[in-house]
Amino acid sequence: MSTAPAGVNERVATWTEAELGLEGRVLDVVRAPASVLSTVGAPVDPTSEESVRLAADLVATMRVSPGCVGLAAPQVGVSAQMFCVDVSEHPKTREHHGTFVLCNAEVVESSRNEKAREGCMSVPDLTGDVKRASRVTVRGQLPGTGEEVVLAAVAFEARALQHEIDHCQGLLFLDRVAGAHAIYQRKTYL
Amino acid sequence: MTSLAITVLGHDRPGIIAETTGRLADLGLNLEDSTMTLLRGQFAMMLVCAGDVAPAAIEDALAPLTADGTLDVSVREVVPGAAGAAVGSSWVLTVHGGDRPGIVSSVVGRVAAVGGNITDLTTRLAGDLYLLVAEIDLPAGTDVDAVRAAIAEAAEALGVGASLRAAEADDL
Numbered sequence: 001m002s003t004a005p006a007g008v009n010e011r012v013a014t015w016t017e018a019e020l021g022l023e024g025r026v027l028d029v030v031r032a033p034a035s036v037l038s039t040v041g042a043p044v045d046p047t048s049e050e051s052v053r054l055a056a057d058l059v060a061t062m063r064v065s066p067g068c069v070g071l072a073a074p075q076v077g078v079s080a081q082m083f084c085v086d087v088s089e090h091p092k093t094r095e096h097h098g099t100f101v102l103c104n105a106e107v108v109e110s111s112r113n114e115k116a117r118e119g120c121m122s123v124p125d126l127t128g129d130v131k132r133a134s135r136v137t138v139r140g141q142l143p144g145t146g147e148e149v150v151l152a153a154v155a156f157e158a159r160a161l162q163h164e165i166d167h168c169q170g171l172l173f174l175d176r177v178a179g180a181h182a183i184y185q186r187k188t189y190l
Numbered sequence: 191m192t193s194l195a196i197t198v199l200g201h202d203r204p205g206i207i208a209e210t211t212g213r214l215a216d217l218g219l220n221l222e223d224s225t226m227t228l229l230r231g232q233f234a235m236m237l238v239c240a241g242d243v244a245p246a247a248i249e250d251a252l253a254p255l256t257a258d259g260t261l262d263v264s265v266r267e268v269v270p271g272a273a274g275a276a277v278g279s280s281w282v283l284t285v286h287g288g289d290r291p292g293i294v295s296s297v298v299g300r301v302a303a304v305g306g307n308i309t310d311l312t313t314r315l316a317g318d319l320y321l322l323v324a325e326i327d328l329p330a331g332t333d334v335d336a337v338r339a340a341i342a343e344a345a346e347a348l349g350v351g352a353s354l355r356a357a358e359a360d361d362l
Contacts, residue, residue, distance in 0.1 A: 067361050092360065117359040127359035156360070163362040173362070181225070181312065186359070187277050187327060 009151035012097045012142075017059040020052050020144055024060025027076040029121050032172060036074045037122055041081040041168040046103035046146040051082065055101040055143035058084040065121060070160045072167030075122050081105065082143070083164035085157065092156040105140030105165055107133075108150070110158075118163065118173045119186065129182035130173050132162045191240045194219070194248065195268045200261035202233040210235070210263075213251045217243050230315075233261070238268065277307070278330030280357040282323065283341065287350025289320040296348060297322065300340040305329045320350070325357060 017024065030036060044051045054073060062071040062084050069090055072083035086099040110133030119127045136158045139150045153161050163173065177183055198210055211221060224237030245265040252263045285297050294313060301308065301324075310325035328334065338354050345352035 069360075070362055090360070117357065119359040119361040121361065159360070160362050181227070181310070184310070184325065184357075184359075187280055189277060189279070 007152065008095055008097060009149055011147075012100050012149050012151050015098075015100045015142060017056060017099060017101070019142075020056045020059075022053065022056050024056030024058070026064050027057050027061045029061065029065070029071070029075050030077045031121075032123050032174075034077070034122075036077055036079050037167070037172060038170050039074065039079050040170045041072075041074055041079045043104050044080045044082055046082075046141040046143045051080075051103060051143050054078060054080065054082055055084070055103075058082065058101060059086075059099060062086065068121060069156075070164045071121070072164045074167050074170070081168040083168060085160050085164060087157045087160050090156050094155040094157075095153075096157045097151060097153070101143050102138070102140030102149075103143055103146075105138055105161075105168070107136050107162065107165060108139050109137035110162075111135050115178060116159065117184070118159075120163070120173055122167075123172060123174065125186050126174070127184045127186050128173055128177040129179075130176045131178055132159050132176075134158055136161060138165070192242055193222075193268050193270045194239055194241065194243070194245060195266055196237050196239065196248065196252075197264045198233065198235045198252075198255065198261060200233055202228055202231060203260075206233055206255070206261065207235065209255060210252065213255075214239060214248070217241065217248065217251055219243060219248070227312075277327035278332055279328050279334070280309075281326045281328060281334075281354050282357045283326055283352065283354050285320075285322040285341075285345060285350055285352045287320060287345075287348065289315055289318055290348065293320055293348055293350060294322055296344045297341055297352060298324065300337065300344050301326055303340070304332055304337055306332070306337070326354075 058071050062068045069087045070085040073080040082103045084101045087093045087096050088098050112134040113131045114134045115129050115131045117127050118130050135154050137152050138161050141148050219239040219241035221239045226235035245267055248265045255261050256263050307327045308324050309327055313322045341352045
């Protein structure tokens with residue numbers, strides 16, 4: 001029996017980085033084979049000053065990166081379980097929660113696997129076909145207040161959440177690729 | 191540093207890759223891109239490696255693989271390919287239907303006719319079912335609907351089905 005909340009979590013959907021109360025810095029995005037990308041991130045205290053700073057930095061770095069819909073702490077060289085997501089501008093998005101940051105997040109329920117081709121800023125030269133749930137329930141904590149939130153995500157937001165939670169666990173999409181011939185060299189488009 | 195293309199073809203058995211790559215490593219060669227599959231049960235591997243070893247010396251080192259006559263090895267020097275030439279758009283072509291001669295040549299001929307470049311291709315015959323899956327780069331400005339129609343026309347003439355769908359990856 002599902003205990004997942006239906007639809008969008010209003011608390012998460014109305015959250016913005018303004019709640020953090022400080023200006024984020026744009027950090028360098030690290031690329032594989034950096035070891036931090038293959039290391040399980042440490043759980044964080046979402047109320048600590050350090051966490052609030054990291055949350056603001058993640059959002060600021062995501063904002064300046066074209067096409068970026070999510071960024072996890074290991075991608076900026078910090079081995080911690082925190083990431084930001086914002087899929088609101090993506091054409092494959094359906095229901096979504098706008099911009100938000102989650103700490104110590106985990107997938108508590110998932111269903112309806114779909115395969116799609118993914119790329120990642122930390123693996124700029126390759127893409128790969130990855131099967132992921134198209135409906136997930138995720139539990140995590142908001143930075144700053146530390147309040148626990150549970151949200152139900154679908155479609156592209158669900159995929160983005162799983163990709164970012166994987167980063168926090170030291171996993172890249174390469175670790176989930178559908179098969180030996182499901183990896184592709186990225187093209188440069190005109 | 192020289193780029194070398196090595197192919198190993200023949201009767202499959204466990205350990206071919208381990209033995210091949212072990213001998214290449216012993217020569218100080220660095221493996222770069224490689225692909226391997228079974229084609230109707232036949233082992234087929236191609237790899238490109240870098241190093242300063244003469245092709246003949248590599249063939250000598252791999253000679254024990256070919257000693258029982260079940261495997262063929264070839265080594266040749268190659269000019270490294272241009273990295274990441276710009277393309278207009280990427281597509282996945284799937285064709286399947288009853289097996290008959292000419293499916294691949296007819297369908298991919300329509301792709302070649304517009305300057306499309308196939309970057310990955312697999313075909314499989316499974317019973318009477320023939321399947322083709324190809325990754326295709328089309329030049330900028332290509333009329334994709336016209337390509338799709340040309341492929342559909344070729345497929346219809348062969349009594350098979352074809353689909354062409356966008357292959358762009360989503361950045362996460």
